Amino acid sequence: MTDTTLLRLAAAGLVALLGALALGPVVIPLMRRLKAGQTIRAEMAASHQAKAGTPTMGGVIFTIPAILATLLFAPRGGDALTRLIIALVLTVGHGLVGFADDYIKVVLKRSLGLRARDKLLAQVALAAVLGYGAVEVLGLGTAVTLPFVNVTVDLGKPLYYALVLIMVWGTASAVNFADGLDGLLGGLSVITFTFYGLFVALAVGQTDMAVLAVALVGGCLGFLYYNRHPARIFMGDVGSFALGGALAAMAVLTRTEFLLVIVGGVYVIEVISVILQVASFRLTGRRIFKMAPLHHHFELLGWSEGQVLRLFWGAALLLTALGWFALPGVLGGR
Template sequence: MLEQVIFFTILMGFLITVLLSPIFIPFLRRLKFGQSIREEGPKSHQAKTGTPTMGGVMILFSIIITTLVMTGKFSEPTVKTYLLILVTFGFGLLGFLDDFIKVALKRNLGLTSRQKLLGQIIISVIFYLVYKQNGYPTEITVPGSNYSIELGWFYVFFIVFWLVGFSNAVNLTDGLDGLVSGTAAIAFGAYAVLAWNQSQMEVAIFSVAVAGAVLGFLVFNAHPAKVFMGDTGSLALGGAIATIAILTKLELLLVIIGGVFVIETLSVILQVISFKTTGKRIFRMSPLHHHYELIGWSEWKVVVTFWSVGLILAILGIYIEVWL
């Protein structure tokens, strides 16, 4: 039964994305929804100008359809199912607006930082209100221990920080062909294992559905990418992985399982702090993946290395929770 659920869920998520892509990518080209590449980025990236973006729409469609169909077949939709869809769709919609402004209205920066942050906070608070209304726990457990901290109503601030933080972290990581697709598949796969271990079938099915969808997207997003997911995909995936961590009560474990996203974000923070305080840069360019490009690594080498680190961290996270 378990093997069937995993196989058919990941297969469905994969196939929907793969079958949609040959239809959707030419459609994006006709609409001239091409990516604009920043001039201050690596020069090698200028060749990517015009590559269709907003491919995250396909990922979102695949995730939602696969989750609803497979949950209905093998389990039963619960409040957690709809919370996962709410955050994923909400953050995806926010990313879609950002992408649309960039590519259709030709405003290169998209939504302003304040607009994006406000949208993220509103979605996070709505999530908290539904979460709290259904009596879900508001403590945080330290990974690998029985020690927990009850936050009470302060938990809303944690939820906002976690959802906003990880949606932006995944967004920052989305800078190389296939980088987020691969690391996200690994992270969601790890949380699928942990959700199954807790007998949270609906959360596990959602996690596997996401893994299947991004693996299908990777077929067209691997170097050289034929399509980018844009903020539509990266913000949705970041919000989704943070929501899964909250619903499984393995929030802090996400720092390990999603370690690649955390490292990428820290590289940006450290770069800004260093430059503002000393006038010097720690890295040749941030996020970190660009630093390795500028020291001579090929794009594919950077991506595979980051995938490998993500896999090691995912295995470590599972080990800490299941066997430690």
């Protein structure tokens, strides 16, 4: 890592951190005035019921500073500007989808939020930007490498575009499901984006993606000051969707599509718990978990929020370590 790269990363992380800390006292009262309070499901643990009315849509606290810091400090030479545009389109685009969903639900008081069809159409369009940009504009090809077995398979354009769509939709959904406890998703994002910034993006020479990742880390750290227990504001879909979009973009642009399944394993487990719960109830009328996503199951077993956070953050650290061991083989297949 050169001194210039180190300065870029440090500056981006610091600006995003300070920006998020500065935005908190502005955004929290604003959301209160808009009456953008969170509704708590009746079946949740008793400790959650006291959180009813806590402002949401707090993802703007970290997304805005992170995007500005990225624009200020990311390099633009060679393919960097194109990658940056694609990644920011995915991040901002998903953030806007989440913002619309939040606004309809908590401000306009329409409980269903943005229609599923409209949300899916927006994600299809964003996936098309990512897939076309990666394959046709950047010339990254359609081959993927499977971690640990280090087998590279060329999917061809139709299958690869389908994979990108699944990644975009699946990652945004999985990250969204992981947002349910004070500080949970913010902490998971710090771990995941640190790995992608420092160990993946820099390893493939993409300082631009590293700057974006570190800016999101700094923004999330600043947001955690307001989102730590007891949370003064929740992230909302505007934040979780933006994080999911950014993560999917980084995985595709760094050619580590299947590595994300390992590094983002906690997100995968969360979404699988929801799928299993829904499938079991529809097929048998019984639930596998006390409540899904999985973090709520542990809460209803009597675990404190702190215990659940330590379990999930610890699992995320172990999975990123596993991803680190798989990384050389994945990068070798590029």
